[in-house]
Amino acid sequence: MRIAIATFQTQISPRFDCANTVWLVDLEGENEVARTELSLMQTPPPARAALLRSHGVAVLLCGGVRRCDYFDLLDQGIEVIAGLMGEAQDMLTAYRQGRLNPEPRWEPGRRFGCNARRGRHAHGAPRGRGPMGNR
């Protein structure tokens, strides 16, 4: 399976639409078997979901994702784990170990905002938090 991690220097990129690079990481089970870097500098945000799909990406790890980009990614069949912060390598390790769990966003009838989240339980993920609840 191939996952993409939007990066900013060595960290998770705070915004997918503004990220300049993604790591493309091939996993077999928990093992990383290959890693390449893909530049997004020449790809405008509306075209990024399709670009990732064309590279066979199944899951995207990133910081913030705009709603429009989130739905584009879903349309391309890419699972999104957003709201992450910190070192990209740490997030990759946490994902391989099954410690990052996607949660649905913007479901009809669901309330979003600070107050809607404050009551949630922590998942124990390293420094990950935000709209996906990975905190």
Added chain:
Amino acid sequence: MKEQAYKAILDSIADGVFTVDDQWRITSWNAAAEQITGYSREEALGRHCYEVFRTNVCQTDCVLRKTLTSGKALVNLALNILDRDGNEKPISVSTAALTDEDGRIIGGAETFRDLSTIEALRRQLLREYSFADIISKNHRIQGIFEILPDIAESDSTVLITGPSGTGKELFARALHRLSPRADEPFVTVNCAALPDTLLESELFGYVRGAFTDARRDKPGRFTLAQGGTLFLDEIGEISPAVQVKLLRVLQEKTFEPLGSNTTVRADVRILAATNKRLAELVEQGKFRDDLFYRLNVIQIDLPTLAERREDIPLLIEHFIGRFNAEKGKEIGDLTPDALEALLAYDWPGNIRELENAIEHAFVLCKGATIDLAHLPRQIVGERRASGRPARRFSSLAEAEAAAIRQALAAHGGNRVRTAAALGMHKTTLLRKMKKLSVTYP
């Protein structure tokens, strides 16, 4: 106690405020920052600023880095942030460096204001000032907006006049779209682009054998526009021979394709446009008076962009929005210097030149704000050549006040002439002077 007092003061401010240390780690985060970003103080403290204050320039053109590097404060930069829920919010940002007792930079402070409401109002205003894809708050254009539906409803010939680049084709398209012929073709012919013989065959078409290379029938633009509208641009350029043939179509609503004996009925509405003064061409004998009167049933005279300067910010916003969508960029605004330069320029090429200037800026601008350096040389160059000091306006209101003061001085304080020069009604001028505290020179 002192720290609690600082916190209370920060929390009483309506703008978001946060501070960072020299490692970009957040050291304070006020209540408004919590509300605007969706991140609580507990979540934000100790994090890198770009992790919770996610602007569109953090990864490429960090404004706080600029301030910490140069020591200079930045004021009211238009950016956007992604809040915790993935909503983009327009904000204005100001930065300042924090120094210790020895003047060494130890961190930075950033204040930001949520412009979502203002942006919504701006969009609403833009919609209010838009009519059939034409944007203007100029009183002359607003006057045209009022009568445009009635003109469109009639089937009369319309002559649209105005210098090059003032949007004559846009008005022609609007007339077609608002007319009962809207579902039929809109066909354009640029009369200046074709030599005389070609223009005739282009307008009326030809049949096989009409001339050496006519191997098959070719329909003309009149035929293609049947039931719809034919827009004859640069009508002042057509030769006397074509003028005669066009006059016949307008008078009798019929024409014959080249080489044909069959008369074709033309169910076409004619809209014509020119950047020349046709009445003067008539006086000089270069344009038939009978054709002129046939074309000039209704005349729409468009002002130059210099005569409708108040529209420049609206048009800039419109072009920025369009180019953002076309080019996949996210440019938010202009710096006050760049806006001032665009407001001060005379725009001989009118709206087309403004559109080109914004497109030029889009090519050069890698960040989120268009600056002077991104504008074409002739615009910035003229500004320098004018010898005026490079003033900084912190807002559009200030730039507007300066433009009014300058125009008042140029017209000896005459209110009517100043209003005419600025392209606004005298009562609008008075209202703006009062609002902006501008006094007579």
